[in-house]
Amino acid sequence: MSIELEARARGKREETKASNRQAIIDAARIVFAELGYGATTVRDIIRATELASGTFYNYFKSKEEVFQALQDETALRVRPRLRAERIRARNFEEFVSGSFRTFFDFVKNDHTTFATMRRNPDMQRVRIDTPEVIAGFDELRADLELAIANGVVPATDADLLMASMVGVAFEVANHLVLRSDLSAEDAAKFATALFMGGVQALPKKAASR
Amino acid sequence: MSIELEARARGKREETKASNRQAIIDAARIVFAELGYGATTVRDIIRATELASGTFYNYFKSKEEVFQALQDETALRVRPRLRAERIRARNFEEFVSGSFRTFFDFVKNDHTTFATMRRNPDMQRVRIDTPEVIAGFDELRADLELAIANGVVPATDADLLMASMVGVAFEVANHLVLRSDLSAEDAAKFATALFMGGVQALPKKAASR
Amino acid sequence: MSIELEARARGKREETKASNRQAIIDAARIVFAELGYGATTVRDIIRATELASGTFYNYFKSKEEVFQALQDETALRVRPRLRAERIRARNFEEFVSGSFRTFFDFVKNDHTTFATMRRNPDMQRVRIDTPEVIAGFDELRADLELAIANGVVPATDADLLMASMVGVAFEVANHLVLRSDLSAEDAAKFATALFMGGVQALPKKAASR
Amino acid sequence: MSIELEARARGKREETKASNRQAIIDAARIVFAELGYGATTVRDIIRATELASGTFYNYFKSKEEVFQALQDETALRVRPRLRAERIRARNFEEFVSGSFRTFFDFVKNDHTTFATMRRNPDMQRVRIDTPEVIAGFDELRADLELAIANGVVPATDADLLMASMVGVAFEVANHLVLRSDLSAEDAAKFATALFMGGVQALPKKAASR
């Protein structure tokens, strides 16, 4: 084999490898979203690809490992956007509204991904906090602590404030997925108003459902 | 075994029979809390009772069914308390603070139950929304709609408001379980302030952790 | 269920249990003899019974465990006979001839068992020395040491003497299994003569094969 | 890579190619000795070389085939020595002592090879009788028959005599490997005395162990 051919071969190989890995992650995303983490088997995942069962183990050691990779990939996609939004914010209202807006946009546009964290309505919700996800939470808390230091937010418990934002974000996102009458923008407006002025500040709107 | 003994045994058996269901539920609560829902097997549950494996199926059809029963039982324990609290409320602040207070008290006092929903700190969260739990959510939404009708709350999206309360409640509860420096009362105060006046109203407090 | 019935039930159960265990051991004996230890799978063994795959694991944890049970069972069957023969011996010749005779009789009469230790001629021999087997060797060595102490055998290396007897016993047994012209008695006479007087004492005989 | 380098590489490759087979056999010897035949996988073997898994199959069809090659190689190394020793012998005592001496020397000096046949001391013994090994046995038998024809050995069963020598040789070799107080020479003396004069002729020696 000439050097050229060898090089090309290596190129092709690398390509296949990369695309196989992605194929598994993509299949996993779909299957997890459909069946939920617990019910999903490795076999389900590979069955959703064109690959053979053994091939799975060339890329991941276990179901848990794909799941982590998947979560990390997701978190890696949202985290920087959220971070950027918060940095761009010139006041706390922008901080809050930017965060919610970005998150809800992501959820609306990436149904499947979010479904992974939010399985069969009425059945079981699994959310696995991988290092990446936790890092995202920590990042938010740190930014809130900074806001407190800067006096834009009262000297309150940053940890609980973070938890509250996360709780509202995820729980409202669930409804966003289920309700077609609800836009990411409206959801963000609602959550922002709540955090900026409490219940009294909430936008007037005919609640449906 | 003499006839007498047998009779006594039979008497005891009736008793046992009555409590077998409860024994299974109780064992399930502990085992689920320890191992998480996914990792728990029916075997694990019956091993934690004095019963035989076959007996399980006289009471429940599957692991899912015990879990449901367990969740329902839990919801049935909290729901009336929450409801009562909201009915007793003379204004919306009491409505909100009473709800959070009651929920957080429950969480603090009934670790095991809540742990079921929150296993492997920082790893995996499972929450199963059984009919009972959903009914609790619906109840809360209905009450919020009533509050809106009565004018104590602006005419906002009751569904999202409910979601927000639920999100904050569960997420803050997680931190309540993990943080020893946090009392149910403080958590309730925090959540109440957030909902009554937004971030600006949050109680000042040296956040530790 | 009356007490009688219950007792009878328990009887039947125990019976089944015992017979299942034996069925597995028996199947294992045959399969190991056929395929050799290495090539045998747990599946092969249960396939050779009427039982379901899972049932295997109610009785043994692994292939190794059945094998041990099998070896121990075998050793337990021969060891006492060998021991008795050695104790009965009034002189060293009886000691030696009794041992070989008993062992070769056993091998001739229990082909299958011995084949376990001696697979496909021309392929692979596996012999696993379980505690029971080793204990049998140790017993022989101890008896030889006693013979040395009593002056019936020169003060030689008892360990090597034991090894030599074992080596001759197993290797000649192989030929015993393969050669139809060779009786246990003749084999025993040969081995005894070798140990009593060396090559010069060996019985004259037209070697066939 | 320059053309020169390539050429050199090609030269080296030829070399490598010539020695690849040997590299695999050598790796196999070590790995088999370490893990035992059954537990060893082809992967284990190639992992112990610098080669890729596919390359294995350019040289051997299967694990069994390397094992055969390995055994044959070993037998091929000892057989001529044994044969030479027997031919050189001027009487039967030299025949016997020369054989044992040579075999035990080999065992002491080539631990690894012998370990292949004797893994997990006191646990599992695997011995594979490849054609080469069997040929060695046949050769010994033929030589014994010759000795019988020449009248140096009584007209006894040459097959059993061969079996006895083999049995003693292998079994004593096991002890040789395990006992540090035992030299190849002493072992050979012991075995020779046994075959020349039976138990009564065995060398006096303080048996240790």
Added chain:
DNA sequence: CATGAATGAGAGTTCATTCAT
């Protein structure tokens, strides 16, 4: 109704072997 061994589908995983590069 309780019991607990039997069941067998199916999960996860390994590994000899193939084959495109």
Added chain:
DNA sequence: GATGAATGAACTCTCATTCAT
């Protein structure tokens, strides 16, 4: 001829569920 990822048959083992006792 070397490479090493892909393959998929086959293995070990688990476990929800059944059913004779």
